[in-house]
Amino acid sequence: RKVVKFCMENKKILELRQEMTLKEKIGQLTQITGEHYVGKIDNEMVETGPGYSQQLLEGDTLYTIGSIIGVSSAKITNLIQSEYLKKSRLKIPLLFMHDAIHGYKTIFPIPLGLSCTWDENILRDVAAYTASELRASGIHVNFSPMVDLVRDSRWGRVMESFGEDHLLSGNLGGAMINGYQKDAEGKISQDGVAACLKHFAAYGAGIGGKDYNTVDMSMREFFDYYGKPYEIALKEKPKFVMSSFNTFNGIPVTASKEMMKDILRDKYQFDDIVISDWGAVSELQNHRVAQDGREAAELALTAGIDIEMVSTLYLENYQQILEKNPALLHEIDAAVLKILQLKNELGMFENPYVDEDLEETVILNQKSLQFAKEAAKKSCVLLKNDSLLPISKEYKKILVVGPFANTQELLGNWQCKGRFDDVVALSEGMRLVDESLELSAYETLEDCPKDELEKCDYIVAAIGEHWELSGEGHSSVNIELDKQQQQLIKDIKKTDKPYACVCFSGRPLALQDIIDDIPALLWCWYPGTQAGIAIAELLTGKDTPSGKLTMSFPRYSSQVPIYYNEYSSGRPANESSYSSRYQDCEVGPLFSFGHGLTYTNTEYSNFKISGHKITEGQDIKISFQVKNPSEYEYSEIAILYIEDLVSKAVRPIREMKKYQVVTVPANQTVTVELVITLDDLHYLNGSLQQSVEPGEFKIYINDLEHSVFTIEH
Structure with missing residues (x-):
């Protein structure tokens, strides 16, 4: 059953914003849980979060709110939407948001498991199936994917990640964004949902692998590695980005104009909705960068947090904040417009409800x-x-x-x-x-x-x-x-x-x-x-x-932390105690990044390289054959690494630059071709400038060294 989506012209959206009171605008920037409208219903709602003022949410304030988190089922979303719209002055529908990290009711492997397929098509389809179930249940926004780079498996949220490589994490995250929204150029299809890329930024690098902990690193490390997955995934134009709990170089990200505006907005060109993580605006007081709720709210608004998740500091303090800083009204108006435009794109003004019969055919089919x-x-x-x-x-x-x-x-x-x-x-x-x-x-x-x-x-x-x-x-x-x-x-x-x-x-x-x-x-x-x-x-x-x-x-x-692309050391690990190793442990991981066996006894052969010099506009093509001498048809994952033999700045021992998942039929041989461009060899130097230097590079396919090529200017 297909529901046709009708959208208002942007002129009508601007007129609607013009008609809104300031309180109604701030309400659109506020997210709460759903029991305030219909009471707690079984397990269909999450528990009320931190930072709530029950008195604040009494009366008409409750009917200015813009979005709800954690409600499930078409019946309950429709019920809440109905109760809300009965008393909403301007009848602006609620957005419903959820955390369907690896499925809604049909549950797929955890993201770390999905990443081990290396297959963007699989992750795109996982997201698409999840989106269909969510939308059939009346949910519009999904807080996924998480592309935080992780090198420390003590961190509990590693299960939500795509692992330790920045390029792979970004590509897989982009595939999921595309699958959730189901349309090109950041649009949302009839049965798609808005994707939320998270957690910006560097949340997976908490010191000691502790959740919510401090992150402290050089900007070179951030832009070349920890920031790269966001930069790559953002090319698929998610509707949302979620700010992270952690501090970054001394400033909580939720209060950081540098992270949220200079990097996310300006450098990475994200121009849509930023939402805080759960209670993160209120937690600026715990970070001790805000004396009270008013200061916390002002810091978050100033940093560019469009929606405050599960706390109400914006609503509690907006009058005082704008008296002191009236220039923030421009940013509030911009945030409200983005939210209204999303609701319009989803067709919610014409039809704020979901067909409850859809769940039966879509979910767990x-x-x-x-x-x-x-x-x-x-x-x-x-x-x-x-x-x-x-x-x-x-x-x-x-x-x-x-x-x-x-x-x-x-x-x-x-x-x-x-x-x-x-x-x-x-x-x-x-x-x-x-x-x-x-x-x-x-x-x-x-x-x-x-x-x-x-x-x-x-x-x-x-x-x-x-x-x-x-x-x-x-x-x-x-x-x-x-x-x-x-x-x-x-x-x-x-x-x-x-x-x-x-x-x-x-x-x-x-x-x-x-x-x-x-x-x-x-x-x-x-x-x-x-x-x-x-x-x-x-x-x-x-x-x-x-x-x-x-x-x-x-x-x-x-x-831990242990990862394959660690930097070269002046004393590389060897049998000597006076090298970069632990004296009571063998060198290296037990099982390394890229390791994985099959039943097929795969054979790689006929390695060829198109040339041994790479210049601007002249790429290098590497080809080889993969033979499957078994009765299984399966997916072989071919991984190309490079090793920069000499550089002015210290480089990783080895870096994955290309990979390809190729179907190899039983008892067949397929040819794989991978291309290296000059752009693949750029890195940030100590001055944070993109650099590429003449010199030699080794090529590895999986664990085998195959050739050497040089860069010439």
Whole structure:
């Protein structure tokens, strides 16, 4: 059922703004939760947030508000919209916003898992399916994607990220923006939603991996790395950017004119709506840059925060602020216009409601569930395999054991409105995928009857980190696998049965103490609604894993932050203690960025380079062949790195510059071509100027060195 969208001319929008009182304008810049209009209804609403003045929201003020967060279902959004419009003087509809980070009710793999597909098409489609479900439920704006660059897996929100590489993070974020909005040039289609890029800026670089913590770095590091994902993703024109909680070089970002205006607005050319994170305007008082709510509100308004999320300091203090600083009225008017224009683009003035029948056909439909399964399979990464996977067809008596054997809690954090009851557990998935298996599943080895253990052919250890241990506010100092699960693996090893480990987590874990006891390891992150079926198809050999890591796995918790593109050192890590290493730990990560195995024994050959010199206007083309000598059709991820051999400023040991996801049919060979331009070799020098220097560069395809080329001016 398609609803035709009618929009007013911009002239009418300007006339509407002209008719608004100042209080009504400030109301449009304020976001609250929905229970004020209809009361708390089951689990369809989030809890009321910080910074509320209940007295302020009494009377007509409540009917000036511009947007609502955290409400779900078409029935409830329609109910709130109806109650609001009955008493709204100008009948300006409410925007409804939500956090559907990796799905709304059909839940896809967590973003860190999705990033391991390296496939922009997959992420675009995940966003498109999510947008359809959101819009059918009456929601207009989604607080996604998060492109914060992360190098420290102690940070709980790493599960929302796309990993440690800036180029990949930006590209995948851009793909999701395109998928949410479903239209080119920043427009929103009939069943799309406004995307919100977050969290600007450098939120993933909190000191010590602690959430909400201080960020302090050079501007060279910011513009070349931590700022780059936002710069790339913004090219897809999201309707929103969310400011981050953290301070950046001493100033809270929500109060930073440098970050929000000089960089986001001027340098990165973002001209749409900026919204604060939850309660961040009020928290400027906790940062101690504002003495009271009035100062906090003025700082945020001055920095360019258009919408204050879940606090009401703008409404409480606007009169005093404008008496002191009347020039801010121009910025308020500009913010109101952007919000009204978005509501107009969404067709809300003509039809502020949603057809409640849509949910039944859109949500958890078979097409989205099938895609969720495919996305889950491609997000899994085979980290280790001593020929124990796939499970041999001669093994029929399979024992699945561990805390994740039977659980349906495989959605991960930020599961939005996903339900565990809709999830296929691992044991159930294996039964569905292969009915010939004699399968039993237990939470511990002690639960398994002795005779059953003795008779089984093969054991799957289902291990990992509980989903509640990652996500916002869940940073951890210890990211090792817990002792009970380590002992489980050792006990399984003692049975002398063939076995493999399947691991679920929201972050890379530190596995050095147990990795030698794991003969095969399939890392599944949190795969979503279709988890069990997807993993079972990989374990039983109906399909092959193809994902590659986008974040390095440390050996021990204390080794983080660890990442592949670290800067060259005067004393590179080697066997000597007097080098850049820990004396009690092997050099490097346990599993590095870009690592990932398949069942295919892929062969790379026929490497060719179009030339060995690159100049302005003369690119270098690198081609090679990928042979798949197996019965699987799969997606090979080819990654091109460069190494700048000599430069005036210290450069990373290695940098990923290009990648391509290519489908390789069974028993076929495909040719891959990647192009390096002079722009790919630019970097910021110490004066923050784009620089490219003559000299030699090495090329690596995945882990193999292939050639050297030079830059000539």
